[in-house]
Amino acid sequence: MVQAVNGKPISDTEFNTLAMLVFSHQYQNNKPYQNFCNAIGTTPEQIVHWHDIPALPTDAFKADALPLITFPKEDVQKTFLTSGTTTETKGQHHFPSTDLYDQSIINAWHELKLPEPTNAIFLIPHPEHSPHSSLSHMMGVIAQHITQGSSWATDESGSLNLEKIINAIKDNQPVALFGTALSFLHLFDLIDSPLQLAPGSWAMETGGYKGTRHQLSKSELYQRFETKLGLPSDCIVNEYSMTELSSQFYSRGLDQAHQGPSWTRTRVIDPLTNTDAKPGELGHLVIYDLANLHSVMAVSTQDLATQDLANQDQTNLEVSAPCFNLIGRDPTALPRGCSRSSDETLSR
Amino acid sequence: MTTTQERILLLTEACSHHEIQQWTGAITAHDLHTWVISELGSNMALDAFLAHGPLQSKAIAPPCILHIVSGNTAHAAFQSIIRGLLIGSHNVVKLPSAGLAKLTNALKHFPSALRELIEIRSSLEDQDWSRADVIIAIGSDESIAAIHQHTKPHQIFIPHSHKVSIGLVYDDFEAAAIHAARDVSLYNQRGCLSLHAIYVAGDSERFADLLAIEMGKFSQSNPAESLTASEAGAIRNLRESTRFRSSNDPEFRLLESSDSLDWTVIHDPSTLLELSCLNRCVYVKPLPSELNTAKLGPEAEHLSTIAIHPFTQENAVSLEHLPAHRICPLGQSQQPSLFWHHDGFAPLASLVKWKDIG
Numbered sequence: 044m045v046q047a048v049n050g051k052p053i054s055d056t057e058f059n060t061l062a063m064l065v066f067s068h069q070y071q072n073n074k075p076y077q078n079f080c081n082a083i084g085t086t087p088e089q090i091v092h093w094h095d096i097p098a099l100p101t102d103a104f105k106a107d108a109l110p111l112i113t114f115p116k117e118d119v120q121k122t123f124l125t126s127g128t129t130t131e132t133k134g135q136h137h138f139p140s141t142d143l144y145d146q147s148i149i150n151a152w153h154e155l156k157l158p159e160p161t162n163a164i165f166l167i168p169h170p171e172h173s174p175h176s177s178l179s180h181m182m183g184v185i186a187q188h189i190t191q192g193s194s195w196a197t198d199e200s201g202s203l204n205l206e207k208i209i210n211a212i213k214d215n216q217p218v219a220l221f222g223t224a225l226s227f228l229h230l231f232d233l234i235d236s237p238l239q240l241a242p243g244s245w246a247m248e249t250g251g252y253k254g255t256r257h258q259l260s261k262s263e264l265y266q267r268f269e270t271k272l273g274l275p276s277d278c279i280v281n282e283y284s285m286t287e288l289s290s291q292f293y294s295r296g297l298d299q300a301h302q303g304p305s306w307t308r309t310r311v312i313d314p315l316t317n318t319d320a321k322p323g324e325l326g327h328l329v330i331y332d333l334a335n336l337h338s339v340m341a342v343s344t345q346d347l348a349t350q351d352l353a354n355q356d357q358t359n360l361e362v363s364a365p366c367f368n369l370i371g372r373d374p375t376a377l378p379r380g381c382s383r384s385s386d387e388t389l390s391r
Numbered sequence: 392m393t394t395t396q397e398r399i400l401l402l403t404e405a406c407s408h409h410e411i412q413q414w415t416g417a418i419t420a421h422d423l424h425t426w427v428i429s430e431l432g433s434n435m436a437l438d439a440f441l442a443h444g445p446l447q448s449k450a451i452a453p454p455c456i457l458h459i460v461s462g463n464t465a466h467a468a469f470q471s472i473i474r475g476l477l478i479g480s481h482n483v484v485k486l487p488s489a490g491l492a493k494l495t496n497a498l499k500h501f502p503s504a505l506r507e508l509i510e511i512r513s514s515l516e517d518q519d520w521s522r523a524d525v526i527i528a529i530g531s532d533e534s535i536a537a538i539h540q541h542t543k544p545h546q547i548f549i550p551h552s553h554k555v556s557i558g559l560v561y562d563d564f565e566a567a568a569i570h571a572a573r574d575v576s577l578y579n580q581r582g583c584l585s586l587h588a589i590y591v592a593g594d595s596e597r598f599a600d601l602l603a604i605e606m607g608k609f610s611q612s613n614p615a616e617s618l619t620a621s622e623a624g625a626i627r628n629l630r631e632s633t634r635f636r637s638s639n640d641p642e643f644r645l646l647e648s649s650d651s652l653d654w655t656v657i658h659d660p661s662t663l664l665e666l667s668c669l670n671r672c673v674y675v676k677p678l679p680s681e682l683n684t685a686k687l688g689p690e691a692e693h694l695s696t697i698a699i700h701p702f703t704q705e706n707a708v709s710l711e712h713l714p715a716h717r718i719c720p721l722g723q724s725q726q727p728s729l730f731w732h733h734d735g736f737a738p739l740a741s742l743v744k745w746k747d748i749g
Contacts, residue, residue: 075635075638075639078638078639079634079635079638079639081638082634082637082638083634098631099631099635100628100631100632100635102628102632102635103631103632103635106635106636106639109635109636109639313620314620314621314623314624314626314627315618315620315623315652317627325620326620326624327624327627327628343628343631345624345625345628347620347621
């Protein structure tokens, strides 16, 4: 499986073959998942297409007593946790090693032809300070394997250090800023006058405004990137993923579809009919990620999206790379009582 | 300026209209008289100075009440407006961003003398905030906090934030299941008084089976409103999460309407109070020998109503230690008395101020 994501883009036929193998492996070795599959009457012998692999909701990762692993529990080397308040149950994603996870990040970067920055500035906690954050881990992999130089602009508590950012850009060399949408908003609050970034600079933002009252639209957020950093929207990459996955999806600029690496596929499911939503119609995103080898490859999210068939044909890959237009976290995703609402957005 | 008696007659006339009565329930003039007396001491308290110890006192209604209502159901909005009208205040009603057609349509049936006391707003101007003597806010905890920041020290602020209700069943499962199905299903579970979980003494799994049957029956006679894609997604997510749990733990059980999302009953062995995703999805849980906030978890602080069966004074008083402001018979959680203390507030007395002579 490591080789599967370590070579050239995976074709549709190869994906299906690998998906069947991964499903069979997970069915046999992941007992809680096997029980779920049995309960709905789906076994590896019964299906021939990846569409039919049973997807688990992300909430299944919160069941502490039912770890979703295909390997002995004592072999867990790394666990990523979903973010949330102290009273919320956190989702857990366990790994026997992060080799495949790291390869997925690196290979997707190259396969999707994402820019390779010389100087990266990270506005999120260093992985040593946030060992259970999949996002911090990802940034650590980027720092180690993709960028030539990097600096971390947060302290141990996660607070932004503006001085570090100013120092990192003073050489007037192009930089790439990596952070959550919220961390960028904090940065924008800290600076009175716009930062002067060298031509060729760009930014990658991810996630939403979890646990806050921020309700900024993406276009409003990108407008602030332009005002505060001089970065037009086509110099901003959005990364979408979640703790429960091992691969990432990217879009560039406004109103552009997200694209994933060739070892992923997506479906958009109309929850009213529980079937594929018609092109352009809203549904919940279901992700099939071969790099999720050690847990479950099919994960149903509560993120709203539309399937993007127009862009799917225009990708630079010779495969049916998944494309979807991400709308965001379904506002009713969290259980609620009378009048309850939440600022929860994309979870990671 | 109308008298209390005149307003009572106007309100009685309004509440006799079926489109209004579905939200307010049947309200008689006698009910309103008795209500004013119970809260203000006399049904003349707003009209004249009356003896109050060595003084003479008169209740002064706030000239203007600002009601900021939520979109969950129209009930709380109606209750709030009727309280304002009864004491003779002018009422500015801020609707949720998506509007509240059920409220605005029904208000058309109010007598003109009452309609003149109501102004509907889709957004608020500075003057709406500044002219309000009382601000009643119904909404999420976050909304309430944001609204509170707008209030001035001289303004009375009455918050009705996120609330959740539960049922308790001690015995008589068959009857209790019928009552519980009603309390869960009415208004698609969108109100503060909708039950999210039923705690059962004894064989909770058997009760879950009975409740599932009654939920199905109720659904047939009272079909649920159509769901949005988001609502349907929330139900499917809850069902699949529960299916995962139940496939690994026989104490978890998922009972669901087949080929539809009409209703969902989940038997969950944990006593922790979890919020349903609404739209007729309910948890059935074992009733612990000692029910307290520790057993219920952090949602306990948001308890509004506990509906119990069988309802006895002894059973009700035994729950006094819980944060809920209302303990009522199962089957009546969605029909609070006119006299109820909404979230612990005396609904009329908390609006007025008093003027003394002597």
